[in-house]
Amino acid sequence: VAKNPGEAEFHQAVKEVLDSLRLVVEANEEEYRKNGLLERLVEPERVISFRVPWVDDQGRVQVNRGFRVQFNSAIGPYKGGLRFHPSVNQGIIKFLGFEQCFKNSLTGLPIGGGKGGADFDPKGKSDREVMAFCQSFMTELNKYIGADTDVPAGDIGVGAREIGFLFGQYKRIRGVYEGVLTGKGLTYGGSLARTEATGYGLIYLLDEMLKQNGKELAGKTVVVSGSGNVAIYATQKATQLGAKVVALSDSNGWIYDANGINLDVVREIKEVRRGRIKEYADAVPSSEYHEGKGIWSVKCDIALPCATQNELNLDDVKTLVANGCFAVAEGANMPTTREATEYLLENKIMFAPGKAANAGGVATSALEMTQNSMRLSWTFEEVDKKLQEIMVGIFSKMADAAKRYGVEGNYVAGANIAGFEKVVMAMNAQGIV
Ligand code: NDP
Numbered sequence: 001v002a003k004n005p006g007e008a009e010f011h012q013a014v015k016e017v018l019d020s021l022r023l024v025v026e027a028n029e030e031e032y033r034k035n036g037l038l039e040r041l042v043e044p045e046r047v048i049s050f051r052v053p054w055v056d057d058q059g060r061v062q063v064n065r066g067f068r069v070q071f072n073s074a075i076g077p078y079k080g081g082l083r084f085h086p087s088v089n090q091g092i093i094k095f096l097g098f099e100q101c102f103k104n105s106l107t108g109l110p111i112g113g114g115k116g117g118a119d120f121d122p123k124g125k126s127d128r129e130v131m132a133f134c135q136s137f138m139t140e141l142n143k144y145i146g147a148d149t150d151v152p153a154g155d156i157g158v159g160a161r162e163i164g165f166l167f168g169q170y171k172r173i174r175g176v177y178e179g180v181l182t183g184k185g186l187t188y189g190g191s192l193a194r195t196e197a198t199g200y201g202l203i204y205l206l207d208e209m210l211k212q213n214g215k216e217l218a219g220k221t222v223v224v225s226g227s228g229n230v231a232i233y234a235t236q237k238a239t240q241l242g243a244k245v246v247a248l249s250d251s252n253g254w255i256y257d258a259n260g261i262n263l264d265v266v267r268e269i270k271e272v273r274r275g276r277i278k279e280y281a282d283a284v285p286s287s288e289y290h291e292g293k294g295i296w297s298v299k300c301d302i303a304l305p306c307a308t309q310n311e312l313n314l315d316d317v318k319t320l321v322a323n324g325c326f327a328v329a330e331g332a333n334m335p336t337t338r339e340a341t342e343y344l345l346e347n348k349i350m351f352a353p354g355k356a357a358n359a360g361g362v363a364t365s366a367l368e369m370t371q372n373s374m375r376l377s378w379t380f381e382e383v384d385k386k387l388q389e390i391m392v393g394i395f396s397k398m399a400d401a402a403k404r405y406g407v408e409g410n411y412v413a414g415a416n417i418a419g420f421e422k423v424v425m426a427m428n429a430q431g432i433v
Pocket of ligand 1: 154155156157158198226227228229230231249250251252306307308309311331332333358359361362
């Protein structure tokens with residue numbers, strides 16, 4: 001804490017991971033002390049922070065702060081998204097980068113861990129302003145990334161539009177047409193099914209977790225928080241598999257539709273008009289809109305937090321459990337607070353942590369990198385099939401690791417242990433670096 005002051009989310013993520021690795025660490029304590037393994041693991045290989053000046057539509061100069069944290073390259077080039085949100089700071093990017101190392105390891109694909117972003121708020125900005133920001137951001141970032149070194153992608157506030165502007169500027173400066181970013185548009189090297197991948201992958205993993213625990217998704221009532229990329233495609237796949245999603249949210253409020261969310265309406269609002277979730281209630285009069293953060297008071301069987309970190313706290317999970325919720329799977333990164341996670345585990349609620357449950361996005365990004373290197377494009381069905389296999393594989397890795405260490409059913413420990421094991425083996429093989 002003294003070494004990294006003010007990085008609350010980073011401390012939280014490190015503590016959560018190290019706590020659940022206690023059994024592994026105790027078994028290898030002498031070795032880890034000698035080779036400084038844990039100290040190296042929590043220290044990013046590189047932290048880059050830079051000024052991003054750009055000119056707004058009034059002709060005024062705005063200055064934001066950009067970051068790229070290249071956390072660990074033991075198993076492949078750094079890989080992880082860029083987040084544009086006013087809350088972004090070094091501690092948040094470090095927490096996300098740290099988690100990304102284990103998540104990427106769990107996918108079984110050759111990708112290291114990284115994350116980046118800026119405290120820029122794309123909300124309410126014109127397309128020209130967003131382009132000006134992205135071009136300035138990439139003018140600095142391009143020095144540190146490349147198809148074989150570091151391959152960023154989208155995250156909160158960074159979707160297809162932003163990735164396009166970033167890619168265009170990279171190509172213009174570096175003069176190479178290469179798979180340096182993932183989440184690209186389909187006309188310039190993107191992969192089919194990448195847009196859907198995180199939400200779909202979440203549901204594939206959830207489905208497998210339910211099956212392995214004698215339950216099924218069909219007929220269940222589901223609450224999904226957020227209404228961005230992850231939330232929309234989680235809703236779509238859950239609905240396709242026979243579940244009923246009854247609530248969605250954004251940072252202002254939440255909607256409830258007892259008939260099941262009409263996703264066409266949501267996509268028109270969010271993807272076409274870039275509007276607010278509140279507008280759903282205008283389009284679907286039988287639904288309700290509520291201001292504030294009360295979405296977890298909606299009675300459901302399954303809860304899927306898909307908005308942001310620390311959005312699901314102890315009071316929320318008490319309400320969920322009292323209402324009969326029996327499974328929680330994290331679409332967002334670290335949406336559940338530590339106390340809430342402990343409460344869910346103590347109450348034997350099936351709980352799939354984000355680093356496993358939302359790994360479908362980065363896994364499909366790695367498939368995009370493969371297609372770019374091979375200079376070909378797979379069909380939607382091919383990518384989707386690989387995604388399903390990867391998610392089932394992740395479930396079995398985390399379930400197996402939990403069993404090996406005597407904490408069967410604790411997927412938080414299982415995911416951390418399974419992700420950690422591969423990173424550590426690769427780090428040890430490469431010497432003290
Ligand atoms: P989007 O920007 O598409 O959507 C984010 C959603 O969450 C919006 O509805 C937004 O509402 C809401 N939200 C964001 N910040 C807050 C906040 N502080 N309080 C309440 N609501 C908030 O992002 P994504 O869907 O891509 O990402 C959502 C989560 O999933 C993040 O944690 C991200 O790291 C994680 N993730 C995403 C992946 C991807 O492939 N996209 C991959 C793996 C993880 P509003 O519009 O009001 O801000």
